[in-house]
Amino acid sequence: MDMNQYLSMFIDESNDHLQSLNESMMGLEANPEDISIVQVIFRSAHTLKGMAATMGFEDLASLTHQMENVLDLVRNNKLRMQDFIFDTLFKSLDALESMVQDITAGGEGKADVTAIVTALQAIVRGEIPAAGGAASAPAAAQSSAELQITLDEFQYSVLEQSLQEGHQVLYIDVAIRKDCQLKAVRAYMVFDLLERSGEVVKSFPSVQDIEQEKFDHSFSLYYITQKGADEMKSMIMNVSEIDTVTAVALDQESLAQMALEAAATAEAPAPEQEAQAAPAASVPAAPAGREENAAKAAPSRTGGAPSRTIRVDIERLDVLMNLFSELLIDRVRLEQLASEVQNSDLTETVEHMGRVSGDLQNIVMKLRMVPVDTVFNRFPRMVRDLAKSLDKKIDLIITGAETELDRTVIDEIGDPLVHLLRNAVDHGVESVQDRTASGKPETGTVNLRAFHSGNHVFIEIEDDGAGIKPQKILQSAIKKGIITQEQAAGYSDDEAIQLLFAPGFSTAEVISDVSGRGVGLDVVKSKITSLGGNVVVYSTPGKGTNFSVQLPLTLSIIAAMLVKIGSEKYAIPLSSIVETGIVKKTQIRTIHGTRMIEFRNSHIPLLSLSKFYSIPDFDESTEEETEIVVVRKGERMAALAVQDFIGQNEIVIKNLGKYLPEVQGISGATILGDGQVALIIDPNAFIK
Amino acid sequence: MAEDIKVIVFKLGSEEYGIEVDKVQTIERMMPITRVPKTYAFIKGVINLRGVVIPVIDLRGRFGIQEAEHTDQTRVIIVNVNEMEVGFIVDSANDVIDLNRESIDTPPEVVGGIKAKYLDGVAKIGEDRLLIMLNLSEVLNKNEIVQLESLEG
Structure with missing residues (x-):
């Protein structure tokens, strides 16, 4: 069978499963006693195993199988989750992830996982690595009242038949005295005895393991006999040297119930496919509440109604977007024509079309919106690993993961956020000793927040660490020649902190593996700026630091004010316009050679677009009254002189083509209703 | 190898130039160009070609030949090289010919005022027609433009 057509589906779904595995594991680590989370993990792993086996990725399947074995023990209370088990399972997830990546890149998905497999097998046998603290033995088989060694279908049917034929089915739990020297011999004697008057169907650990002394003073087994319990x-x-023995007779009913439970875990792939959609659908909401209440989140995942989705190629969405942009241009053109013709029927139709295309635009835009969770979801794991390697205790609290952003922004925002988070974990949150010394709780908190505000989405990364000392920043900046001593004197605390983003600035005294490799926040800043966003930092020494990233909702359609300057038309993004107005020549003052006007009780510079863009056929200085557009960047404002306002329009942003180098003061182009190209002014270029 | 290629023939002044047909997307009549400020003088601006914004350069200006008035014959040849779409303004474009690769000779140092690095070669067609084959990647090479500008500046 040709598997290629299923490959992309396999990759997508594997990634989904790995992600949900990662998340559930994090949840379980916070709440090791919650068996319901283990169930979720087990199901995900099981589906993954099934898919990998079907697709012929043996290594992937066998590793998942080993994980499943461990999880199975945990699920059945045979094994208590411990740190080293988590570490091994996380390592397995990493290995699985790299295999899937290899497959994505066209590889065979092969990897050497023997080390991990051995570790997993050791866990199943109840061994604890030397480093893991030998005292805490796994809780294997202690809870003998719970009659659960998993049996396969064949073994069930054997037991069932024996019952029907009037035999006794016993569940026997044997514990050998802890001081016993030759426990394998004692176990052998027990088996020998049992085999004389009946048949052992299944034992845990397996007979081979017991013979090799690979067990921990106790073992349990299913046994068919004629004798009573x-x-x-x-x-x-x-x-001799047997400590305790429990023997429980099983009847048909309890056997049937066990069979049911086993079946539930080994569900056929078909219903499982549906079940898996539920955790996927509830993921965006779940991480928010997870840290506070993992126990609640987990059941809601398993119970949630599956949302109906289809996977669509991104390219098709882009084509749809392009087609829609053309439609938008035609609509604007039609509106112009209709207003010229003055035919009421035509006007009505065009207006209706306007409304429909408005709705269509909303839908098309929404299609491209992706919850930031798709970026956030890998962070809990990353922060956990980082914190562990730095020997810090950190809680990552994510809020607003369901906030949506345009795909293009999402694709680009991952790396800068990783950088900021690493900074927060490495430089922000202090070590446990420092925290206790300054009277803070041992566990540091990093808040990752996303929320809407106006036409923007904000993502904030806030830690409750030591904060940034402005003086230290200034000294460092002077030392690195970024600013001079004199300049430094004029910096406010707030301005000093923003120097963090200056090129070539890195305050880390020790260059660590985690962050502070010189390429630093300036790269983050330029990346975010190139997305049309902004990043600022607030910090209170002793209390913590907050990096606030501001991003535009979308990159492709914006509302803009069209203006005329001479024979040329330009578009100014509405989001950066504060006000439009008219100033008289007499209101313009010249201060230090710069023309200024009074605006809302302060003076702002008046800039000539015609001079800046060297527009030949217009000069506002000859006019008695000049139309101005006041734009802002953050707190600063400037007035741009134009000839005429044309009006407000929805415009589709197009780039100027690959050949054109970056043009100063121009952020892109758009096509007007009459088919002409108008350039989009980048107001940020005018405000330094 | 005697391989035949199709070539679009266009004119700058009296010289005839050729571009391989598979690099040419379309040939358009002159259309309104939106000026782009603060860029090289030979970049005339951008045009709207069926919903796509494409920069247009005056090939005369690019090669340092005196720029000419646009006439009825003026054409914009849209080429697609290294995933860049660019329009060339040329005096006229009205021929497609078959050319054998073997008939293309290495160019002399300077042909019609154009440096040899912009050329792929010169082909002799017919009795006394010379066709100058352009090396589009070089023509659109931006690193070279930067040097050019700094020399001028």
């Missing part, structure tokens, strides 16, 4: 118990107790 009590009789067997006393027979086994006769073997």
Whole structure:
């Protein structure tokens, strides 16, 4: 069978499963006692195994299988989750991820995972690595009341048949005295005894393992015999150095129930496909609440109604977007024509079309919106690993993961956020000693927040660490020649902190593996600026630091004011316009050679677009009254002189083509209703 | 190898130039160009070609030949090289010919005032027609433009 057509589906779904595995594991680490989370993990792993096996990725399937074995024990209370088990499972996830990546890149998905597999197998056998603290033995088989060694289908049917034929099915749990020297011999004696009067169907650990002494003083087994439970118990107790024996007779009913449970875990792939959509759908909402209440989040994942989705190629969405842009241009043109013709029927139709295309625009834009969770979801894991390697205790609290952003922005924002988060974990949050010394709780908190505000989305990364000392920044900046001593004197605390973003600035005294490799926040800043966003930092020494990233909602359609200057038309993004107005020549003052006007009780510079863009056929200085557009960048404002206002329009942003180098003061182009190209003014270029 | 290629023939002044047909997207009549400020003088601006914004350069200006008035014959040849779409303003474009690769000779140092690095070669067609084949990647090479500008500046 040709598998290629399923490959992309396999890759997508594997990634989904790996992501949900990662998330659930994090949840479980916070709440190790919650078996319901283990169930979720187990199901995801199981589906992944099934898919990998079907697609012929043996290594992937076998590694998942080993993970499943460990999880199975945990699920059945045979094994208590411990740090080293988490670490091994996380390592397995990493290995799985790299295999899937290899497959994505066209590889075979092969990898050497023997080390991890051995570690997993050791866990299943109940061994604890030397480093892991030998005292805490796994809780294997202690809870003998819970009759659960997993049986396969064949073994079930054997047990069932024996019951029907009037045999006894016993679940026997044997514990050998802890001081026993030759426990394998004692175990062998028990088996020998059992085999004389019945048949052992299944034992845990396996008979081979027991013979090789790979067990921890106790083992359990399913046994078919003619004798009663009590009789067997006393027979086994006769073997020397046996500590305790429990023997429970199983009836048809309890057997059936166990069979049901086993079936639930080994569900057929078909229903499982549906079930998996539920956790995927509830993921965006879940991470927010997860840290506070993992126990609640987990059941809601398993129970949520599956949302109906289809996967669409991104390219098709882009084509749709382009087609829609052309439609928008035609609509604007039609509106112009209709207003010229003055035919009421035509006007009505065009107006209706305007409304429909408005709705269509909303939908098309929404299609391109992706929740920031698609970027955020890998952060909990990253922060956990980082914190561990730095020996810090950190809680990452994510809020607003459901906030949506345009795909193009999402694709680009990952790296800068990783950088900022690493900074927060490495430089922001202090070590445990420092925190206790300054009277803070041992565990540091990093808040990752996303929220809407107006036409922008804000993403904030806030830590409760030591904060930034402005003086230290200034000294460092002077030392690195970014500013002079004299300049430094004029900097306010707030301005000093923003120097962090200056090129070539890195305050880390020790260059660590995590952050502070010289390429630093200036790269983050330029990346965010290139997306049309902005990043600022606020810090209170002793209390913490907050990096606030501001991003535009979308990059492709914006509202803009069209203006005329001479024979040329330009578009100014509405988002940066404060006000439009008219100034008289007498209101313009010249201060230090710069022309200024009074605006809202302060003076702002008046800039000539015609001079800046060397427009030949217009000069506002000859006019008695000049139309101005006041634009702002953050707190600063400037007035741009134009000849005429044309009006407000929705415009589609197009780039100027690959050949054109970056043009100063121009952020792109748009096509007007009459088919002409108008350039989009970049107001940021006018405000330094 | 005697391989035949199709070539679009266009004129700058009295010289005839050729571009391989598979690099040419379309040939358009002159259309309104929106000036782009603060860029090289030979970049005339951008045009709207069926919804796509494409920069247009005056090939005369690019090669340092005196720029001419646009006439009825003036054409914009849209080429697609290294995933860059660019329009060339030329005096006229009205021929497609078959050319054998073997008939293209290495160019002399300077042909019609154009440096040899912009050329792929010169082909002799017919009795006394010379066709100058352009090396589009070089023509659109931006690193070279930067040097050019700094020399002028």
